[in-house]
Amino acid sequence: MNIIDNIKGASIKRSVDSGTEEQRRAVQAIIAEVKKAGDDALHRLTEKFDGVHLESLAVTRDEIEDAFSGLDPELITIIEEAACNIRDFHEKQKRPSWFETKADGTMLGQKMTPLDSVGVYVPGGTAAYPSSVLMNVLPAKVAGVERIVMVSPPGKDGKIPAGVLVAAEIAGVKEIYKVGGAQAVAALAYGTESIASVDKITGPGNIYVALAKREVFGDVDIDMIAGPSEIVILADGHQHADEIAADLLSQAEHDVLASAVLVTDSSELAEKVSREVEEQLSSLPREGIARRSIEEYGTIYVVDSMEEGVEVVNDLAPEHLEILTAHPFETMASIRHAGAIFLGRYSSEPVGDYFAGPNHVLPTNGTARFSSPLNVDEFMKKTSIISYSEAALKEHGDKIAKLARLEGLEAHARAVEIRFKGEK
Amino acid sequence: MNIIDNIKGASIKRSVDSGTEEQRRAVQAIIAEVKKAGDDALHRLTEKFDGVHLESLAVTRDEIEDAFSGLDPELITIIEEAACNIRDFHEKQKRPSWFETKADGTMLGQKMTPLDSVGVYVPGGTAAYPSSVLMNVLPAKVAGVERIVMVSPPGKDGKIPAGVLVAAEIAGVKEIYKVGGAQAVAALAYGTESIASVDKITGPGNIYVALAKREVFGDVDIDMIAGPSEIVILADGHQHADEIAADLLSQAEHDVLASAVLVTDSSELAEKVSREVEEQLSSLPREGIARRSIEEYGTIYVVDSMEEGVEVVNDLAPEHLEILTAHPFETMASIRHAGAIFLGRYSSEPVGDYFAGPNHVLPTNGTARFSSPLNVDEFMKKTSIISYSEAALKEHGDKIAKLARLEGLEAHARAVEIRFKGEK
Structure with missing residues (x-):
């Protein structure tokens, strides 16, 4: 790994693939085709891109049951337990509607309403997770x-x-369709004979899926367009080099564009981790991918102090952050930008990928400066509630009319005044 | 107003101005110029577009003090009171970080952190509100x-x-710059000598500002791109036609693209409101704008029942909704999609525009199906916190490794197993 001990502005930003003009036009053409020809277009495009002719797009009960028979029962139990943990954590994010009342009879509030419908895109092939x-x-x-x-x-x-x-099935999905790519996104956004449109589309996909999500955005909502994965590990000199190396590699095996970074105040640990990474790499099934990721985007920053280390982490604003220090909770208090933080030796990053409960869909490429993990709020919307009493409008109506006139909006002022027109 | 009593799919969607290719290229050129030449570019572009040569972009203390001397003291007090109401309402949206601990020593949580910096765009001219x-x-x-x-x-x-x-000043802004258009957005996104970059840009603007926000999105966060304003009033036959007409016109005076809609089960009220709108229109200072809006986008839907009325409202998913029925709170319970709901006769929509406290930046053009008013959550991000104990990883580590291997991610499995390698 590349060891840097003279840091001038750390960054893990990689250029994001925003697609070529040709890809964009291809996606626009696919969306237009689905809008026009509906299910016919979906069947045609599935034959073309997935090389398979389907009688029906909908997944049947039989297929679900076959899937259960085909999977190790122990694994099914583990998936159920993971689902239970994820459900529990996200339940705590849920917020009720609230109201407040004032002495003059005014009531203000915020009503929480779930979205009516959501479409989830799940990639195919080896990325079908x-x-x-x-x-x-x-x-x-x-x-x-x-x-x-x-x-x-x-x-x-x-x-x-x-x-x-x-x-x-365990998550409770009742409608599944065998269709992918830009055509699936188009079907979710605009509907076809067999797939009714939804209000929001989430989930990762290849460049065509990402471009299609950008195209339909505004007509429906979308989640963030995720970039390649990253891990930053902030460790002092007392930590285990082999475990750190293993965690760095767990990120590197995802993608040649993935980024694995160690920030430490110990050049001894830096050297050890670098050697460990090399040693562990050679026995990995996905060695090719992991090696390219480490070579291109794997970095060890050696800092003068752990305080400087915290600054470097905040500059990086990583998707995943592991804190391996004597007092990880205290260190955490100084971290302003990270998607998810893993504290201490036994919180290896894969714990969060699969099982602990918090979401593994996280802001990448420095966007943790302003973005959050996927969460329940993104599937609910707020509606403001305003109820003024006669007494309240009598007391404040003149002020509201004055503000309206300051902005040159006479009809706004009159709308208030007409309520009391006989009285003045 | 156009009265429709045979409804087939109500919608207030208007085509959104997404700019011409020429406008997009102009905006890209401006952004490139600001990135390259910084303050020099800002001065040059301000001379070009605003027709004014400025010595300094920053607003001075003297200018603030002049502004206070130039404004009616009563208005200043009213603005302070409005600010106080807005602050109070938004304080209630704020959520603390939270943590939970489990018997095995696991700790999970969600840390809330405000964004470091935000830029607010305020349009010039008559739209300077x-x-x-x-x-x-x-x-x-x-x-x-x-x-x-x-x-x-x-x-x-x-x-x-x-x-x-x-x-x-009342809101507590400490940095104000006299620069507008795409150049201002570029300065906020990428920084210049005198304006340091921010993490998120909010606020309305013309098509160039909107296009610039779209261009910089991803490098920084942006708020929604707002469309023209709308009001829908759901009223039964017992309501006041003159007040309804005044509220419809308060929306129509904003913009020729604004949409004002009445939904009622009373054709008598429909007729009355239509006549009242015509009568009140003629004395409005902004008659021209309001008349065009009413002619193009003003509609009265006459429904068979108030239940059908609720359905029409949910189809419209309006930015502003007034409920004028015998029991507005009960009616509200059935509304799934609206930006803000105003209940009863004394909650005229301008009450919310200026004074009550909830935000007036609301989802338009049907996006209330999936979007929310501007709120405190949009200026904070969440970070997931995961702390596993040795006991917890011992108990669940095997399951995590199995899930990783199911997905073909061997390095993920090994990262967990290496913690206990001497023990098995």
Whole structure:
């Protein structure tokens, strides 16, 4: 790994693939086709891109049952336990509507309402992750979204992987369609004969899916467009180099664009971790991917003090942050920007990817400066409630009219005054 | 007004101005120029677009004091009272960080952190609204944002209107720059010698400002791109036609694209309101604008029952909704989609625009299906906290490793197992 001990502005920002003009036009054409031809277009595009002819897009009960029979029962139990943890954590994010009343009879409040419907995109192939199904579906479910639709491209065999279907069933998804790519996003945004449109689309996907989400944004809501994954580990000299190396590699194996960073005040630890990474790399099944990620985006920053280390972390604003110090909770208090923080030796990052409960959909590429993990709020909207009494409007009406006239909006002033027109 | 008594799918969606290719290129060129030449570019572009040469972009203490001397002291007191109400309401939206601990020593939580810095755009000319300053700045202030920067284009006299400066001072803004348009957005996103960059940009603006916000989105966060304003009034036959007409017109005077809609089960009320609108229109200073809005987007839907009326409202998903029924609170319970709801005769919509406390920045154009009023959450981000104990990782580590292997991510499994490698 690249060891840097003279830091001038740390950053893990990588250039985001925003697609070529050609890809954008292709996506626009697909969306137009789905808008025009509906299910026919979906079947045609699925044959073209997924190389499979489907009688029906909807996943049947039989397919769900086959998925359960096809999966190790122990794994099913583990997925259920993970779902339970994720549900519990997200329940705590849920907020009730509230109201306040004032002596003059005024009532103000905020009404919380779940979205009517949400579509979850699940990628196909090797990126078909059951954990991703749980993390995208359960916050919507906890929010109270009535209709949750899942879409995922079928394999050459016309099927969706068993793990994904099992996770969807456990999460409570009642509608699943075998369709992927920009055509799936278009169907979710505008509806077809068999897929009714939704209000929000979430979930990761390739560049075509990301571009399609950008195109339909505004007509429906979308979640963030996620970039490649990152981990930053902030460790003092007393930590275990082998464990740190393993955690860095767990991030690096995701993607050649993934970024694994160690920040430490110990050059001895820096050297040890660098050697450990090299040693562990060679026995990994995904060695090729992990090696390229480490070579390109793996960095060890050696800082003068842990205080400087905290500053570097805040500059990086990482998706995942592990804090390995004598007093990790105290260190945490100084961290302003991170998607998720893992405290202490036994909070290895994969604990959060799969099982602990908090969401693994996190802000990447420095956007933790202003973005949050996927959460229940994103599947609910707020409505402001204003109820003024006669006494309240009598007392404050003149002020409101004055403010309106200051802004040159006479009809606003008159709307208030007309309530009392006979009385003055 | 256009009275419709046979409703087939109500909608207030208007085509949103997403700018021409030429406008987009102009905005991209301006952003590139500001990135390259900084303050020099800002001065040059201000001379070009605002027709004024400025010695310094920053608003001085003297200018603030002049603004206070230039405004009616009673108005200053009213703005202070409005600010107080807005602050109070938004304080109730604020949420603390939280943690939970489990018997095995696991601790999970959510840390709330305000954004470091926010830029607020305030339009110039006749759209320079003090109320808009309060509504954009105060949620950020309540969230705890340390640095709030305001930008607004100078008039031909090189000044920002007194009302806007007074509102900014009352809201607690410490940095104000006289710069507008796409160049102001670029300065906020990327920084210049005199304006340090921010993490999020909010506030309304013309098409160039909107396009610039879209361009910089991702590098910084932005708020929603607001469309023209709307009001829907749901009223039964016992309500006051003159007051309803006045409220419809208060919306129509904003913009020729504004939409004012009445939904009622009484054709008698429909007729009365239509006549009242015509009568009141003729004496409005902004008659031209209001008349065009009413002619193009003003509609009265006559429904068979108030239940059907509620359905129509949910289809419209309005920015502002007034409920004028015998029991407005009961009616409200059935409303799923609205930005803000005004209950009863004394809650005329301008009450919310200026004074009551809830935000007047609301989702438009049907986006209340999935969006919320501007609120404190948008100026804070969440960070997930995960702390596993040795006992917890021992108990659950195997399950986590199994899930990782199901997804083909061996390094994830090993990161967990390496913690206990000597023990098995």
